[in-house]
Amino acid sequence: TLDLTCRRSPCFVKFSEMEKMANIQAEINEVQPLLLLQDSFNFEFYFIGIKCDILQDMNRHLEAVLKEKAALRKRLIKSRYQESLPIDVTFHKCMVELLTEAVTFIENLESHLQTLRSIPQIPNILKNMDAALIKTEVLVMELEELIKHILKWRELQKEVYSD
DSSP, X not given: OHHHHOOOOHHHHHHHHHHHHHHHHHHHHHHHHHXXXXXXXXXXXXXXXXXXXXXXXXXXXXXXXXXXHHHHHHHHHSOSGGGSOOOOGGGHHHHHHHHXXXXXXXXXXXXXXXXXXXXXXXXXXXXXXXXXXXXXXXXXXXXXXXXXXXXXXXXXXXXXXXX
16 A cells, blocks of 8 residues: 555655666776776787787797807807908018007007196196296295395304304
8 A cells, every 4th residue: 555655756766866877887886997907908918919029039039049059159269360461571570569559559548648638727737837936936036035144144153253
Protein backbone atom coordinates (compact mmCIF):
# COMPACT_ATOMS: atom_id res chain seq x y z
CA THR A 1 0.00 0.00 0.00
CA LEU A 2 2.83 2.33 0.80
CA ASP A 3 4.47 1.60 -2.52
CA LEU A 4 1.26 2.45 -4.33
CA THR A 5 0.77 5.68 -2.45
CA CYS A 6 4.39 6.71 -2.96
CA ARG A 7 4.63 9.07 -5.83
CA ARG A 8 7.78 10.11 -7.33
CA SER A 9 8.26 13.72 -6.61
CA PRO A 10 10.61 15.87 -8.71
CA CYS A 11 12.91 16.14 -5.73
CA PHE A 12 13.52 12.39 -5.54
CA VAL A 13 13.88 12.11 -9.33
CA LYS A 14 16.64 14.70 -9.23
CA PHE A 15 18.24 12.84 -6.31
CA SER A 16 18.26 9.54 -8.22
CA GLU A 17 19.77 11.24 -11.29
CA MET A 18 22.50 12.75 -9.10
CA GLU A 19 23.18 9.33 -7.61
CA LYS A 20 23.50 7.79 -11.10
CA MET A 21 25.89 10.58 -12.14
CA ALA A 22 27.99 10.01 -9.01
CA ASN A 23 28.18 6.28 -9.79
CA ILE A 24 29.24 6.98 -13.37
CA GLN A 25 31.85 9.49 -12.18
CA ALA A 26 33.22 6.89 -9.75
CA GLU A 27 33.52 4.36 -12.58
CA ILE A 28 35.33 6.94 -14.72
CA ASN A 29 37.71 7.71 -11.86
CA GLU A 30 38.48 3.98 -11.53
CA VAL A 31 39.01 3.43 -15.26
CA GLN A 32 40.99 6.64 -16.00
CA PRO A 33 44.21 5.64 -14.13
CA LEU A 34 44.13 2.31 -15.94
CA LEU A 35 43.93 4.11 -19.29
CA LEU A 36 46.82 6.42 -18.33
CA LEU A 37 48.80 3.41 -17.17
CA GLN A 38 48.16 1.72 -20.50
CA ASP A 39 49.35 4.87 -22.36
CA SER A 40 52.52 4.99 -20.26
CA PHE A 41 53.13 1.30 -20.97
CA ASN A 42 52.77 2.01 -24.69
CA PHE A 43 55.19 4.92 -24.32
CA GLU A 44 57.70 2.76 -22.44
CA PHE A 45 57.35 0.02 -25.04
CA TYR A 46 58.12 2.62 -27.72
CA PHE A 47 61.41 3.54 -25.99
CA ILE A 48 62.19 -0.09 -25.34
CA GLY A 49 61.74 -0.69 -29.08
CA ILE A 50 64.19 2.14 -29.88
CA LYS A 51 66.72 0.76 -27.38
CA CYS A 52 66.29 -2.69 -28.89
CA ASP A 53 67.05 -1.30 -32.37
CA ILE A 54 70.17 0.41 -31.06
CA LEU A 55 71.34 -2.80 -29.39
CA GLN A 56 70.72 -4.76 -32.58
CA ASP A 57 72.83 -2.27 -34.55
CA MET A 58 75.63 -2.57 -31.98
CA ASN A 59 75.36 -6.36 -32.14
CA ARG A 60 75.69 -6.31 -35.94
CA HIS A 61 78.75 -4.06 -35.65
CA LEU A 62 80.39 -6.32 -33.07
CA GLU A 63 79.69 -9.37 -35.22
CA ALA A 64 81.39 -7.63 -38.16
CA VAL A 65 84.37 -6.83 -35.90
CA LEU A 66 84.58 -10.46 -34.82
CA LYS A 67 84.54 -11.59 -38.45
CA GLU A 68 87.43 -9.22 -39.20
CA LYS A 69 89.29 -10.10 -35.99
CA ALA A 70 92.22 -11.77 -37.73
CA ALA A 71 92.68 -8.92 -40.18
CA LEU A 72 92.51 -6.37 -37.36
CA ARG A 73 95.12 -8.26 -35.36
CA LYS A 74 97.46 -8.36 -38.36
CA ARG A 75 97.04 -4.61 -38.84
CA LEU A 76 97.75 -3.91 -35.17
CA ILE A 77 100.76 -6.20 -34.98
CA LYS A 78 102.28 -5.04 -38.29
CA SER A 79 104.88 -2.37 -37.70
CA ARG A 80 104.22 1.06 -39.12
CA TYR A 81 107.79 1.74 -40.31
CA GLN A 82 107.09 0.18 -43.69
CA GLU A 83 104.33 2.69 -44.35
CA SER A 84 106.49 5.77 -43.71
CA LEU A 85 108.52 7.56 -46.35
CA PRO A 86 112.19 6.56 -46.51
CA ILE A 87 114.78 9.27 -45.85
CA ASP A 88 117.82 9.46 -48.08
CA VAL A 89 121.13 8.78 -46.31
CA THR A 90 122.44 12.23 -47.11
CA PHE A 91 119.66 13.77 -44.98
CA HIS A 92 120.12 11.56 -41.89
CA LYS A 93 122.41 14.10 -40.24
CA CYS A 94 119.89 16.88 -40.91
CA MET A 95 117.09 14.75 -39.49
CA VAL A 96 119.06 14.07 -36.30
CA GLU A 97 119.71 17.80 -35.87
CA LEU A 98 116.09 18.58 -36.59
CA LEU A 99 114.94 16.01 -34.04
CA THR A 100 117.27 17.38 -31.36
CA GLU A 101 115.97 20.90 -32.04
CA ALA A 102 112.40 19.60 -31.88
CA VAL A 103 113.09 17.93 -28.52
CA THR A 104 114.71 21.13 -27.21
CA PHE A 105 111.74 23.16 -28.42
CA ILE A 106 109.28 20.79 -26.72
CA GLU A 107 111.29 20.95 -23.49
CA ASN A 108 111.22 24.76 -23.56
CA LEU A 109 107.64 24.99 -24.80
CA GLU A 110 106.19 25.69 -21.35
CA SER A 111 108.56 28.60 -20.74
CA HIS A 112 107.82 29.97 -24.22
CA LEU A 113 104.09 29.76 -23.54
CA GLN A 114 104.55 31.47 -20.20
CA THR A 115 106.47 34.26 -21.95
CA LEU A 116 103.66 34.65 -24.47
CA ARG A 117 101.09 34.80 -21.67
CA SER A 118 103.07 37.56 -19.95
CA ILE A 119 103.15 39.84 -23.03
CA PRO A 120 99.91 41.68 -22.09
CA GLN A 121 101.44 42.44 -18.66
CA ILE A 122 104.58 44.08 -20.11
CA PRO A 123 103.34 47.70 -19.74
CA ASN A 124 102.66 47.15 -16.03
CA ILE A 125 106.02 45.44 -15.61
CA LEU A 126 107.75 48.41 -17.32
CA LYS A 127 105.98 50.87 -15.00
CA ASN A 128 107.08 48.84 -11.99
CA MET A 129 110.64 48.69 -13.33
CA ASP A 130 110.67 52.47 -13.87
CA ALA A 131 109.45 53.01 -10.31
CA ALA A 132 112.09 50.59 -8.99
CA LEU A 133 114.78 52.36 -11.04
CA ILE A 134 113.78 55.75 -9.61
CA LYS A 135 113.83 54.33 -6.09
CA THR A 136 117.25 52.82 -6.75
CA GLU A 137 118.59 56.15 -8.03
CA VAL A 138 117.26 57.90 -4.92
CA LEU A 139 118.92 55.25 -2.74
CA VAL A 140 122.19 55.66 -4.67
CA MET A 141 122.12 59.42 -4.13
CA GLU A 142 121.40 58.94 -0.41
CA LEU A 143 124.23 56.39 -0.23
CA GLU A 144 126.62 58.83 -1.93
CA GLU A 145 125.68 61.52 0.61
CA LEU A 146 126.17 59.02 3.42
CA ILE A 147 129.58 58.08 2.01
CA LYS A 148 130.53 61.79 1.87
CA HIS A 149 129.47 62.22 5.50
CA ILE A 150 131.40 59.10 6.52
CA LEU A 151 134.51 60.34 4.70
CA LYS A 152 134.20 63.76 6.37
CA TRP A 153 133.73 62.09 9.75
CA ARG A 154 136.76 59.91 9.05
CA GLU A 155 138.87 62.94 8.19
CA LEU A 156 137.72 64.62 11.39
CA GLN A 157 138.58 61.52 13.38
CA LYS A 158 142.04 61.40 11.82
CA GLU A 159 142.64 65.06 12.73
CA VAL A 160 141.45 64.45 16.27
CA TYR A 161 143.71 61.46 16.72
CA SER A 162 146.65 63.16 15.05
CA ASP A 163 146.43 66.19 17.37
